[in-house]
Each structure stands twice: as structure tokens, then as C-alpha cells.
Amino acid sequence: MAEKMLMKGNEAMAEAAMRAGCKLFFGYPITPQTEVAAYMAKKMPKIGGLFMQAESEVAAINMVYGAAGAGARVMTSSSSPGISLKSEGISYIAGSDLPCVIVNIVRGGPGLGGIQPAQSDYFQATKGGGHGDYHLVVLAPASVQEMVSLTAEAFDIADTYRMPVMIMGDGMLGQMMEPVEFENLPKREVPEKTWATTGTQMKRKKNIVNSLYIEPDALEKMNNERLERYELVKKNEVKVETVNAENADVVIVAYGVMARVAKTVMQMMEEKGIKVGVVRPITLWPFPTEEIAKVAESAKAFLSVEMSQGQMVEDVRLAVNGKKPVYFYGRNGGVVPSPDEICAEIEKIVGGMK
Amino acid sequence: MTTQIILAGFGGQGILFAGKLLAYAGMLNGKEVSWLPSYGPEMRGGTANCSVIISDTQIASPIIQKPDVLLALNGPSLEKFEDAVVKGGTIIYDSSLIASAKENADVNICGIDATETAIRMDAKTLANMVILGKCIKETNVFTIDQLKDALKKLMPPSKAALYDLNCKVLDAGYEL
């Protein structure tokens, strides 16, 4: 068996990125993602890579744009306010069909907010953030090991579909330590980057990395080609974990660390004779709509539990599509819903159904 | 079996390291483990705490609502967590720094002179190890030798010279 290491989520993710062939990292300091940058700064020079602290998040994401356009595996990480600043660049990266990996270790907002764990950037991550019709693949790990495996996969997904991939965690995941191993990580064959601006060497026509199309027809054509790739992503890349959901009294839908709290709730409610299931979206975009629709056939009710004022719950409602009631419970600003609070919420729901 | 341990004290008392050592020892002994620190500005001079879970089965939430074991190295930490400890649980606190704990017949409460013991052994920064030694004795999560093995692997080479002293302090805590 592979040797296990006890590592912080942020550091394990950085290590996984380097092992996935990422040799360029452009960042800007912000709590609580600092360990990612610090780890990269220490290790990148040892593998012939580069860690660069940019003058701003805005500059960092545009450095990512340049490097991704030149065909490199490249990454940046930040936390909520920094991702807002990066959103302009992310829109350009999406519009120019460039692959890269962006990490958001989410903190409470809006504004400067706080630094404790939150999930209040769900809308920003899954519905845009920047301007224009575009999507990121959004991966939501729930353990340190998953931060590693999803990071490895993120680069391959980005290269396969030529699109930016976001890994969305929170300070809790980033700061916590769990045993982790780096053997047997997922790996795919990815297409060659024939479109990259690496210099023509006078052997081919020039490549242009660009998102500007003044003619509406041309822009629509580019956007629609991208839409076709989004459809492929929806078909091929949905990841979800479903536990105990069939015929459940209440199915909790939760992602990241919240899903782990949900599993604790599941165990607690079992002792009280109430069957609780858990659906954990691992990809927030594409959202596991079909899986939730399927669960809605037999489950009696849904409860979206989030560290926000209620964001993912909208996608849950769309997926359930009126078949069963969908409830919401959340805390925000950096407060994590406790198992007791969630249990009380479930008892209310079950009580109301009787 | 699952053991949920909260370690809490002032920043600088080695709380996070002590927690990491427990988690690491758990991992080396084939257990599922998680280590979750409080983070942010409070770490500098304020209170620091971490939650360590050691389990035979997969760990659901890494957040501890009701600890089986509380290791408290200052008064505010004890006050913050003592009521949450489960029936049949254990509280070990540093009586060098804390006058007393709330009486609770359902919980095994041990006040030990951790800081003074450490100072007497010329190891004033190792009150955390005194507490851990006592924790091993009271809870049986591991043997003291398992913890020492973990410590040997966890200590950076630059601090290897301090390994023997750390072990002595662990033993002293175990004997208290």
C-alpha cells in the first residue's frame, strides 16, 4: 500500500498540482489560502517550476491567461474577494477557450467579509462571476484526499475541454489535516495543444488567443461551439456521491465539508429511527440534476444545507422539479451549521409531514 | 471505536503540534484520523484549539460537537469546552494555570501540574507533552510507546536532539 502522509488540505492540493505537471503558479496572498502559495513558493524551484507573487489578483489571473495561452499547465489560487478580482480574467480565459485551474478557498462575504469557512460563492462559481455566457467546471472536494485526486483530475478536464476548472474548498478543508496518498491518481489522455502560442517556428500559421469577435455571427458561432463542449461536459463529467437516499424520509443535499456534517447527522438520526440520506454533489457545475431527480422518485423530502443564505438550493429545486418538497437550512458569515441544528431542522420537516 | 479530542490553550503552548502528534500516531496505527485547527488572528497570543478525531471507521464531520476528551491548557479554553464533554468522557487540565474545573460526576476530571512539571524538568515549553502523557494513561487511545514512535517520525531532523527530553516529559505526564 502506498505510504500515507498527514497533510493540510491546501498543501496537499499544491503538491497534487505539481505532480499533475503544473509548473507555473501565479498568486497573490489572501487568507485562508496562503498555504497553497507558500507551499508552491518552497517547492516549485526544486522541480524547475515557477512560483510568482503577482502585484494583484488581477495581474495574477492575466499571467495565468498568458501562460495558459502559451500551452502551459498553470494554476492560481485565492479566496473569495480575490476571486471577484480575478473574475474579469476568468471570463477572458473562458472566452478564449484556455485550460487552467483556479482554486477558491471560500471565506465569508460579501465585501471583505471574514476568513472563516463559507459556501457563499456558489452563485459566483456556477452561474458566472465574470461577464458573458460561460461556465467553469466546479469541483467541490470534501476531504484532503479528494483535494488531491480532484486537483489531478482538474488539469486533465481543463485540457480535454479547453476550459477553466475551479476547485472550490473552504478554510476548513484547506487548514485541516488528514492522511493522504499520492499514488494511483486519476490520469487521462489529453489532446495536444496545437492552438497554443508557442511561436510559429516558421512552420505553421500563426495562432491567436482571443475572445474578441466584432461580428455578431462570428461571436455566436464561437459561443455555440463552446456550448457544444459544455453539453459534453454535462454528459461526461458529473460526479456525485449518494448515500442511503432511497426511500429516505429526508435527503440532505450538501457539498464539501457540509456533506460530512450531513453524514454525521445521518448517523444521529438513524438512532432516532428517521431515515436520512445524503446526496453530495462533487461537481457543482455540471450539477447532478439527473441523480437528484432520480432520488426524488423515492425520497420524501429534500433539505439543502449550506454555509450560505441559500444558493445551491435553487439548483436542487430545479432538479427536484416540484416532485417533493425542498427545504433549506444554512448559516453564513463563517458559521458552520452544527449537527444538532440540522437534526432539529429534520425533525421539524418529518413532524410536519406526519 | 471513535475518539474525539479537543486540545485548547494559548497560542504558543504547542496545542496544534500536540494535536498533530495524536493524529499522526493514529494514522501510523492504521486508524482514520482528522486534525482541524482553529485559524485566523486569534492564533497569535489568543486562544488556539484543534479537534482531533481518531476512528476505526471513516470520519464523517471533522468538527467536534461533543468531545470524548478535552485537554485544556488555560482557563478560557476549559470554560469554553468543559460543558460539551460527553458523559463518561475525560477532561485533563493544567492546574498550574487553571484554579479548578466545574464539578461533574459524569466526567473523569484530572487537574495536573503540567507547566510546573515541565519547568522542573528544564523543559518549560513542553507542558503540552505532560498533558499528552496523562491523556494516554487516562484514555488508552494508544500506548505511550506508540506515541513516542510517532513523535520520532514527526520531529524535524533539526529538533531530533530534543527527542529524548520530549519522551521523558511524556513519561512524567503519564506517571502523574
Added chain:
Amino acid sequence: MAKVFEKPHALSDVSMHYCPGCTHGIIHRLVAEVIDELGIEGRTIGVAPVGCSVFAYNYFECDMQEAAHGRAPAVATGIKRAVKDSIVFTYQGDGDLAAIGTAETVHAAARGENITIIFVNNAIYGMTGGQMAPTSLVGQVTQTTPYGRDTSTQGYPIRVCEMLSQVEGAAYLERVAVNNIPNIRKAKKAIKKAFQNQIDGKGFSLIEVLSICPTNWGMSPQESMKWLEENMMPVYPLGVYKDKEQGEA
């Protein structure tokens, strides 16, 4: 029949969108000639800005990237760091480089980023129709300073070469103009040196080119040239502002 004049290879064979009398065409040609003469087209990657020269990616034959407004030096940094033996240049206007992209400009210089920046200063925002630029002169009438640039609200023009000359990481800074044949020749020499510096690994080089905007200045090209000489040159004196080889200018 012998050809006596032709486009440089590095300049694409397409018609440009620039207004009649605009000097962007001349500056594009100078850059392309230099790329040809140095034999670097195959490893050159250009970065186009947002502004009048936004379509520069259509006009150069080398690989090109289009940057967000002001971010060209950051994009160039990413490219240069990803493809180490590449030659990377940005082509930026005054609004792009000295207003929204000031931070990227200053910090690329501070890092001594081994890139070449062609900075076209015509004291106005052209693409959006003639608004005040960071380099607009005091009293200059533009669409957004209809009563002239008033220092009490709009402040003073930024002198980019002078400012960057204080940045230790910058290797070579020169201000040139394209208002007459001798100056065009000098401009080409400066541009060539800025590319040669990059080939030689000497670091950050920026050439500021004083340029005209007949359309938005509301003048004929001839009047524009005269206006540039009489009004811009006193505020923006030509010359070398820094050359690490020669010591401070």
C-alpha cells in the same frame, strides 16, 4: 520585375482598420521590420491591447494573444515564463498602459521582466471616440474634458518614461516620435534595440512612441504633426531615459 518595396514578412497581408493619417501603421511596420531583421518571427509572441490597436493580432504574422484592457504586461509575463526562449512584446496605447494598466506596467518593470513594450502615446483615447487619456495635456480639449483638462479635477499628465526611470528593474527606456523621417528612423533604431535587449536577456525595455490622432484631435494629419511638435514634445521630451548599458541617461 524587381521589387523595390514590400511588406515586411512579419506584417500580415491584410488591410488595417486604422483611420487615415493615423501613425499606428508606421509603428506596426517598424516593429515588423525589426522582427524580420532580427530573424525572430518564429519565436515571437505578441500581445495586443484594448484600444485602437486591439486588432493588432490580425496585423502581425507571429503568434498573438489579445489581452484584457491594461493587462498586457501580465499576459506577457505569463507567456514569457511559460515559453522561456520566446520573444514577447506588447503593443499598448496610453489609456491601456498608463491608466487602467499602470500597476501591471510598473510591476513588470520592477521585476525586470525580459519583455519589450511598445507604448504608443497620442494623448487621447481613440477607440472609444476621443476621451481624456492619462497623457492628455493640461488644457487639452477632449470629449470628457470639453472645457480643457482641468488640473483641479483631472490632475496632470503622466510621464511614463520619467516615472519608470526610477524603477530599478527597467533596463532600457526611450521616448521617440514618428512625426518625420529622421524621427521615424530613430524610432526604429530604438525599437530594434529594445528587441535586441530581450534576445540578449537584458530585461525590461519600453519604447514610448509619440503618435498622432487626427480623427479625435479634430485636425488634418499635417496639423496633427505640428500639434505634436508644438504641444506634446515640450511636455514629453524625446530621448533615452534609462539605459542600463550606458548608465543612467
